Amino acid sequence: MAQVSSVADKQTTSSKSITLRISRYNPEYDDASRFMEFNVSYEKWTTVLEAILEVKQYFDHSVAVRYSCRQATCGSCGMMINGKPRLACFTKISELDSNVVTVEPMSNFPIIRDLAVKFERLFDTHHKIKPYLIRDDTEIESDEKEFLQSPEEVEQYIQFANCIKCGLCNAACPTMATDSSFVGPQALAQAYRYVADSRDKGKDSRLKMIDESHGIWRCHFAGSCSQVCPKGVDPAMGIQLLRGYLLGFRS
Amino acid sequence: MTQDENKEGVGGMINPRRYGIERVAYWLMRLSGLGLLAYFIGHIYETSNILRGQVGWTELLEMTSTPFFHIILSIVIAMCVFHTVNGIRVMLGHGGIGVGKPSRPDYPYDPASQNYRHKIGIYSAIVLAAVAMMYGLAVLFGE
Ligand code: SF4
Ligand code: FES
Numbered sequence: 001m002a003q004v005s006s007v008a009d010k011q012t013t014s015s016k017s018i019t020l021r022i023s024r025y026n027p028e029y030d031d032a033s034r035f036m037e038f039n040v041s042y043e044k045w046t047t048v049l050e051a052i053l054e055v056k057q058y059f060d061h062s063v064a065v066r067y068s069c070r071q072a073t074c075g076s077c078g079m080m081i082n083g084k085p086r087l088a089c090f091t092k093i094s095e096l097d098s099n100v101v102t103v104e105p106m107s108n109f110p111i112i113r114d115l116a117v118k119f120e121r122l123f124d125t126h127h128k129i130k131p132y133l134i135r136d137d138t139e140i141e142s143d144e145k146e147f148l149q150s151p152e153e154v155e156q157y158i159q160f161a162n163c164i165k166c167g168l169c170n171a172a173c174p175t176m177a178t179d180s181s182f183v184g185p186q187a188l189a190q191a192y193r194y195v196a197d198s199r200d201k202g203k204d205s206r207l208k209m210i211d212e213s214h215g216i217w218r219c220h221f222a223g224s225c226s227q228v229c230p231k232g233v234d235p236a237m238g239i240q241l242l243r244g245y246l247l248g249f250r251s
Numbered sequence: 252m253t254q255d256e257n258k259e260g261v262g263g264m265i266n267p268r269r270y271g272i273e274r275v276a277y278w279l280m281r282l283s284g285l286g287l288l289a290y291f292i293g294h295i296y297e298t299s300n301i302l303r304g305q306v307g308w309t310e311l312l313e314m315t316s317t318p319f320f321h322i323i324l325s326i327v328i329a330m331c332v333f334h335t336v337n338g339i340r341v342m343l344g345h346g347g348i349g350v351g352k353p354s355r356p357d358y359p360y361d362p363a364s365q366n367y368r369h370k371i372g373i374y375s376a377i378v379l380a381a382v383a384m385m386y387g388l389a390v391l392f393g394e
Contacts, residue, residue, distance in 0.1 A: 027255070043380040084269055107259045117257070159353045172270065174277060177259035196353070221344045222277035223365045232356025237364035244347030 017041040018093055022050050022063055023104040026113050033111075033247040035102070036060070044091045048081055048101060049088035051114070052235045064114035067120040072230055075166030079115050085171035085228045088115075106171040122167050125187035129209060131194065134202025153198040160193035160238050169225035181214040185225035188216055189235035192242040207246055216243055273365055276373040280337055283330035288328045321391040329384035333376050340372035 010012070020040045025033035038059060040051045049067055056063050067077040072090040081091055082102055093101060109117035169185040170176050176184055190212055195203045210216045219239050226236040244250040259266075267275040300311045314320075344350055344364075351363025 105257060107257060107263060109257055110255055111257050141330050155355070158355055162356065174264040177264040178255060178261060178382070180258070220277055220280070221273075221341055222270070223273040223362070223369075226362035226364050227270050227273075229360070229362070230343045232358075232360030232362070234351070234356070234362040234364050236362065237350045237353065240344050240364065241347040241353075243345050247346050249346040249348065 004078050005094050015041075016043075018051075018098070019100045020055060021100060021102040022052065022055065022114065023102075024063070024114050025105070027111060033104075036063075044092070044094045046093050046155070047089055048079075048086075048091045048093060048096075048103060049077055051093060051101070052088060064112065064116045066116045073164060075164035077105060078106045078117075078166045078171065080107060080171070084167040087168070087230050090230050096146070106167060108173070108176040109167060117167075119165075119167060122165065122170060122184070122186055125183050126165065126190055128183070129187050129191040129194070129206055130202060131190050133197065134205065135200065135202050147199040149198055156198070157193045157196040160189050160235075163190060163193070163233050164231055166230065168228045168230060169233075172224040172228040174222050174224065175218045175220065176187065177231055178214055179214060179218060182218045183210060183215050185219070185235035185239060188219065188242060189225075189238035190234055192238035195242060195245065203245070207242075210242070211246055216246065219243070271365070272370055272373050276337055276376070279333060279377075280341065286327070286330045287334060287385040290330075295359070302347040318392070324391060325384045325387040326385040331385040333380035336376035337373060339387055340369060340376065344369065 017039055020038045021035045022038065023033045024030075024036050038055045040054055042051060047070075049065070049070060052063065056065070065077070065079075067089060068074040069076070070089045072087050075087075077088040078085055079088055080086075080103065081088065082096055082098060085106055088103070103115060104169055105111045105115050105117045109122070111117055111221050117149070163186065165186065167186060169189070173182075173185050175182045188210060191206050194200045216239060219236075221236060221240060223236045226234045229235060241250065265278050265281070267278045294304070297311060297315065301308050303310075349366070349368050351366055
């Protein structure tokens, strides 16, 4: 049963308030998750993360939530906010346009506790696609000069280098919702990031890695990953461009 | 789905409400694919009745010439048209065609791959499927 508490009395400056519903679940003790409800006042600029921290400060410090930068840079605070994956530090309560804000752990990620989820699988798949330049020489050996690129060559991949590994794309993906082995949009977009980098020579090995039954062919271009990405990475575009290489549309 | 993995499962996969028309198209594509597979199996069974000779064949034709089967057939027409038109859109997208060009993203980060060309493709597939279905209904229930 939901527990209702109010922290509105603690604040005097704001007139507006919402009901914040926080999913509580500890895999060690609980059979199922349950919601706790809190009445939280907010300003136009208050983020969901700030509201959760208010709850921790004034009512229940045991609410588990992960965050660090508070500015959409570290990728720690992804969670389901009113049913969609979002960064809690990048989502203002006012923009949700709802009197009830429900926060749940990010879908398709195992729960550590409450709103904190395990990222091991995302990091594993990211690591699997070899997220570094592959080539025989190094910048240091080549007379200590950097590998030069034209601005046009940089444009080919820089968008995908914006990825902060927050996992929102994997939480929105319909294939990830049912397939535990799918490599996922985050890793596939990163595979494209390196394949499209003119300094990289590892294209063939990367394409081989993703050309498998739970690899790129499981993407059906639903595009939900791109719709939730908070950094404009557009993984769906990267994945289709990557598939273009495998289908012979690109070389 | 286990609580361990916290996967959304089939319910989350087919939920068409959260991610716009592209997710609806994804869902309709899957549904129409399964529907056409079921029709294909039924169709093979139906046509195999010809082995029973003219009497068996006529019997089957009578059985399927009912309003219920006419409605089923009209839905099959709609599924067929949607699956074909949307399939062409998705195949082009899969080849990297019409998904936009990489560029430095600017806030509010509208994804280039979810562009108007694809939206027009999806709405066209839905409209053409509806028109084909209405035509099918008019022919089957005409006279
Ligand atoms: S592609 Fe976007 S949504 Fe996915 S992990 Fe990277 S920044 Fe997050
Ligand atoms: S706290 Fe770093 S991205 Fe939200």
